[in-house]
Amino acid sequence: MAESLISSDQIYRxxxxxxxxxxxxxxxxxxxxxxxxxxxxxxxxxxIDINFRLEQRFNVGMPRKYFLEHVEELFGEGTAIDQSxxxxxxxxxIWNARLGSxxxxxxxxxxxxxxxxxxxxxxxxxIVEEILxxxxxxxxxxxxxxxxxxxxxxxxxxxxGAHPPLLTGDDVIRRWLEDFRARGGLVSRAS
Amino acid sequence: xxxxxxxxxxxxxxxxxxxxxxxRKLSNAGADVVLNYRKAxxxxxxxxxxxxxxxxxxxxxxVAIQADISQKDAVSTMFQEIAARxxxxxxxVLNAARAPFKTVGExxxxxLLELVENNYLGNVYCMQQALPLxxxxxxHVVFVSSLGSRFxxxxxxxxxxxxxxxxxxxxxxxxxxxRQITVNGVTAGLLKTDSLIVLRQYWPGVERLPATAFVDLxxxxxxxLFLCTEASxxxxxxxxxxxxxxTNQLLHPASTG
Numbered sequence: 001m002a003e004s005l006i007s008s009d010q011i012y013r014x015x016x017x018x019x020x021x022x023x024x025x026x027x028x029x030x031x032x033x034x035x036x037x038x039x040x041x042x043x044x045x046x047x048i049d050i051n052f053r054l055e056q057r058f059n060v061g062m063p064r065k066y067f068l069e070h071v072e073e074l075f076g077e078g079t080a081i082d083q084s085x086x087x088x089x090x091x092x093x094i095w096n097a098r099l100g101s102x103x104x105x106x107x108x109x110x111x112x113x114x115x116x117x118x119x120x121x122x123x124x125x126x127i128v129e130e131i132l133x134x135x136x137x138x139x140x141x142x143x144x145x146x147x148x149x150x151x152x153x154x155x156x157x158x159x160x161g162a163h164p165p166l167l168t169g170d171d172v173i174r175r176w177l178e179d180f181r182a183r184g185g186l187v188s189r190a191s
Numbered sequence: 192x193x194x195x196x197x198x199x200x201x202x203x204x205x206x207x208x209x210x211x212x213x214x215r216k217l218s219n220a221g222a223d224v225v226l227n228y229r230k231a232x233x234x235x236x237x238x239x240x241x242x243x244x245x246x247x248x249x250x251x252x253x254v255a256i257q258a259d260i261s262q263k264d265a266v267s268t269m270f271q272e273i274a275a276r277x278x279x280x281x282x283x284v285l286n287a288a289r290a291p292f293k294t295v296g297e298x299x300x301x302x303l304l305e306l307v308e309n310n311y312l313g314n315v316y317c318m319q320q321a322l323p324l325x326x327x328x329x330x331h332v333v334f335v336s337s338l339g340s341r342f343x344x345x346x347x348x349x350x351x352x353x354x355x356x357x358x359x360x361x362x363x364x365x366x367x368x369x370r371q372i373t374v375n376g377v378t379a380g381l382l383k384t385d386s387l388i389v390l391r392q393y394w395p396g397v398e399r400l401p402a403t404a405f406v407d408l409x410x411x412x413x414x415x416l417f418l419c420t421e422a423s424x425x426x427x428x429x430x431x432x433x434x435x436x437x438t439n440q441l442l443h444p445a446s447t448g
Binding site: 023037041042043044045046048049051052064065069072073077081085112 | 232233234235289292293301388389391392
């Protein structure tokens with residue numbers, strides 16, 4: 001695992017910069033727990049812009065879909081969001097299991113439309129860290145365990161110059177949800 | 192005096208991107224423009240208000256109105272405000288769009304509703320509400336479409352809504368044929384706007400296509416303006432491709448980069 005190749009602080013600084021650049025605001029305005037939507041006036045297209053900047057910086061694939069969308073895709077539509085667009089008890093259970101320690105809480109009956117406002121720089125740092133943590137110990141191309149970080153962002157192999165095969169953000173979420181299901185998480189709570 | 196002098200024009204979704212450029216173009220042509228943005232309190236509101244202020248300071252009439260066009264009541268309120276302020280509408284540019292970017296297999300019911308409500312129903316609400324304000328004078332409706340109506344683009348279900356709207360443009364143009372109202376579409380090619388921010392996530396390398404693959408926003412807005420003037424009054428129910436020639440030829444020179 002090359003998790004520690006790039007420190008949380010370094011990732012945070014890049015997240016802060018990506019947000020400031022995308023929203024054309026000063027980096028000082030961006031704080032770890034700022035709501036991108038409520039505090040920084042970001043809109044849905046801005047999220048895509050911020051993700052793109054982080055992808056370029058860290059050579060990663062940020063999630064294209066929200067966590068709860070993945071829940072709906074994997075566990076079936078209606079699991080996390082009810083017909084009227086509100087979070088279910090199951091959504092709260094699974095949210096807390098994954099994100100309980102990061103950022104604000106959700107509650108059953110909360111409108112889905114309020115969820116994007118929960119995204120903070122801290123959330124984005126967590127996502128980048130999770131993706132970078134999928135870096136294998138040794139380079140699959142040349143077998144060397146010699147990962148190095150170029151320009152403070154992009155991981156490359158010191159032996160052959162290849163980039164590591166990292167999971168995408170969507171893959172990370174899907175894998176987590178599959179593990180969760182295998183552990184009987186949602187099923188045992190719901191039944 | 193510009194070709195749109197004294198005309199009142201509503202451009203939906205005009206806080207940024209192509210809608211903003213169209214609004215500026217119509218204002219420069221003399222129109223009193225009504226800008227529209229979806230959400231209060233966000234960046235688009237600030238951008239729409241800033242553009243309205245700029246146009247007013249230049250001596251034009253302009254106002255920005257918040258309305259989520261997917262909500263029938265919100266559309267109704269917006270048109271009441273236009274009626275109260277101007278008592279008429281001459282030009283309606285249906286530019287607002289909002290969509291999930293997913294493969295067809297990934298679309299949840301909620302995504303499908305978002306697609307239809309924002310990009311089909313919302314436009315129909317606007318068209319229906321506009322009609323009483325457009326009575327008895329030459330008027331123009333222009334729908335902003337994209338190449339997604341005719342070609343497959345990656346993770347772009349919005350294309351199906353664009354196709355539906357292009358069909359509706361024909362229907363409505365025929366229905367309004369005996370009035371003085373024209374209804375047409377502009378099918379824009381690849382634009383370097385916010386849409387590129389989205390596109391480059393699903394189409395790796397799109398930003399490295401040769402410059403000629405893209406069409407200038409100004410060039411698209413110029414055709415929209417033309418369709419909003421009397422010079423185009425014999426064009427009915429057409430969606431005109433404005434793509435800098437991208438889809439005119441099958442073969443393009445390979446990039447040397």
